[in-house]
Amino acid sequence: MIRIENVTKKYRGTARPALNQVTLEIEKGEFVFLVGASGSGKSSLISLILREEVPTKGLVHVLGEDLVxxxxxxxxxxxxxxxxxxxxxxxxxxxxxTxxxxxxxxVIGRSRGLIEAAVPDVLRLVGLEGKGDRYPNELSGGERQRVALARAIVNKPAILLADEPTGNLDGATSEGIMSLIERINLAGTTVVMATHDKAIVDRFKKRVVELSGGEIIRDERGGSYRAAESGGES
Amino acid sequence: MRLGFIFGEIAQGLKRNVSMVISVILVTFVSLTFVGTAGLLQLQIGQMKGYWYDRAQIAVYLCTAIDPASSCPQGAAGNDIKKAVKEKLDSATIKTYVASFEFEDHKQAYKHFQEQFKGNAVAKYVTPEQLPETFWVKLKNPNDSQIILESLGGQAGVFEVRDQRSYLDQIFSILNAASLAAVGIAALMLFSATLLISTTIRLSAFSRRRELGIMRLVGASNFYIQLPFILEGIVAATIGSLLAAGAVVAVVQFFVQGYLAQQVSYMSFIGLGDAFLIAPALVLVGILLAAVASSSAINRYLKI
Structure with a gap:
């Protein structure tokens, strides 16, 4: 589903590569946390999967497309x-x-009929029924992120990329967003989520890929935010 | 394709940059008016050439008593000289080119001169003897003037042989220079119009950067993203070029036909037909210009 091979990404004007010889494979239906300090390369990885960036070296295959x-x-x-x-x-x-x-x-040319049917559906799914006529500034942070999630999944994507989706939210609200993302994952969507949120990573016990200085230093199934004492590099 | 959506985007974009859009409209309007004026001037020159070249004759000026000895050593042309010139014009070789010719003596020349310079101080001082006697030669084909110039130029008693078209050519070269100047100004203005359109597009893209970011994320096609911008530029430029087309038609209708043609009745002027020839061309140029300018601007400022 997502295959990244020996990828190096250098940005112009920086000496150190943002990603260095990264290899990662993510299967259909997986839920992967990308963890690591700021500047460790999480966002670069997401940009590569989105094809906002092209790697300096290496291969990126997503959903059968060669993104290079x-x-x-x-x-x-x-x-x-x-x-x-x-x-x-x-x-x-x-x-x-709405x-x-x-x-x-x-903007992707869907018909009015399809839009009128799909939008209320997805609003119900993210728990925002009856709030379709509100403007974003009338909503709480958690509700705004639900709108963003609704927008992300309304077209039934195969992969959901989330870059710090709970970064601006408090603990309880984050939990709500996370259980929504988990539901989306259970419905068959592959989820790749970059996060700093230790509590969430530790609670959900999903695959954890830890980046540091542009390299993958840990890839662990059912892992936690910090590497266990016994090690756990795989 | 959701047409309503695209038109909504265009309207929003135009509204957001009203002052820029107005300046695009004005600059295209002024520049294309210059282009149109240059076009009208060229058509007018063409028309005048056709009109005047048909009437232009060759003047064979005979020597007068006051001409310098260097060109007229034998003084004023006598009857023998007039006869010789007339014979030459009647000779078989030249006659084939000549449609007609007539002789104008001192008295007739004086009369024409007085008519032409009526009210001018010079009319008081000139005497009939100072004005040369002249053979006016009309050719079958005005382009054959060189033949007459050569065969009569060296004739004794002939002061000068002059193709009247040489006077016209001076006028036409002045008019040509004027229309070239108009084209030059137009080119400059068109260049600034192009820059202005691309700046407008850039501003418009900047003010819509949130929408554009989301459109890119959710996978709106490049065409879908770019079309509103290109159309925005085209709409503004089309309004400008329609104004220019209107101005060109108005100039012909009210200035050329309504004023010039009344004042200068002996000359023929371009009409509305000519204006309607130029007007659509201006609109076409405006639209093309906007399409090229805005699509190149988009490629520079809109990363997909």
Missing amino acids: RIPSRRVPYFRRKLGVVFQDFRLLPNKTV QNIAFSLE
Whole structure:
């Protein structure tokens, strides 16, 4: 589903590569936490999977596409099979909840009928029924992230990428978002989530990939945020 | 394709950058008006050439008593000289090129001169003897003037042989220079219009960066992302070029036909038909310009 091989990513003007010889394979339906300090390379990895960046060296295959060679006009069609959420929600402040979600379908040319059917469905799924006419500034942080999640999954993506989705939320709210993401995962969507949230990683006991200085230093199934005393590199 | 959505985006973009859009409209308007004026001037030159070249004759000026000895050693042209020139014009070799010719003596020349320079101080001082006697030669084909110039130029008693078109050519070269100047200004203005369009697009992309970011994330196609911007530029430029087309038509209708043609009745001027030839071309140029400028701007400022 996602295969990253010997990937090195250097940004212009920096001596140290953001990612150094990274190899990672993620299967369909998996739930993977990417952990590590700021600047360890988590966001770079997500940018590569989204094809916002191209690796300096190495191979990136996602959903059967070779993301190094894919022609740029095909990139949008590739991205339609992905859903993304961020720490800062990225909602449009001048559109209501419903319009925000509908916007992501309108711009990929979906029909009005499909949009009118899909948006209430996904709002129910994320627990925002009845709040479709609110504007983002009328919602709490947790509710905004639910809108962002709704937007990410409304097109039924095969992969959900989440870059610190709970980074701006308090503990209880984070729990709610996480159980929603887990439900999305259980429904068959592969989830890759970069996070700093120790409590969450420790509680959910999923696969943990730890990055440090652009290298994978740990890849552990059912792992926790910190490496166990006994080691646990695999 | 959701047309309603795209039109909504265009309207929003135009609204957001009203002042820039207005400046794009004005600059395309002014620059294309210059282009149109240059076009009109060229058409007018063409028309005048056709009109005047048909009427242009060759003047064979005979020597007068006051001409310098260097060109007229034998003084004023006598009857023998007039006869010789007339015979030459009637000769078989030249006659084939000549449609007609007539002789104008001192008295007639004086009369024409007085008519032409009526009210001018010079009319008081000139005497009939100072004005040369002239053979006016009309050719079958005005382009054959060189033949007359050569065969009569060296004739004794002939002061000068002059193709009237040489006077016209001076006028036309002035008009040509004027239309070139208009084209030059137009080119400069069109260049600034292009820059302005690309700046507008850039601003518009900046003010819509949130939407664009989301569109990229959810996989809107490049075409879908770019189309509103390109159309935005085209809409603004089309309005400008329509104004320019209107201005060109108005200039012809109200200035050329309504004023010039009334004042200068002996000359023929371009009409509305010519204006309607130029107007659509201006609109086409405006649209093309905007399409090229905005799509190149988008490729520079919109990373997909």
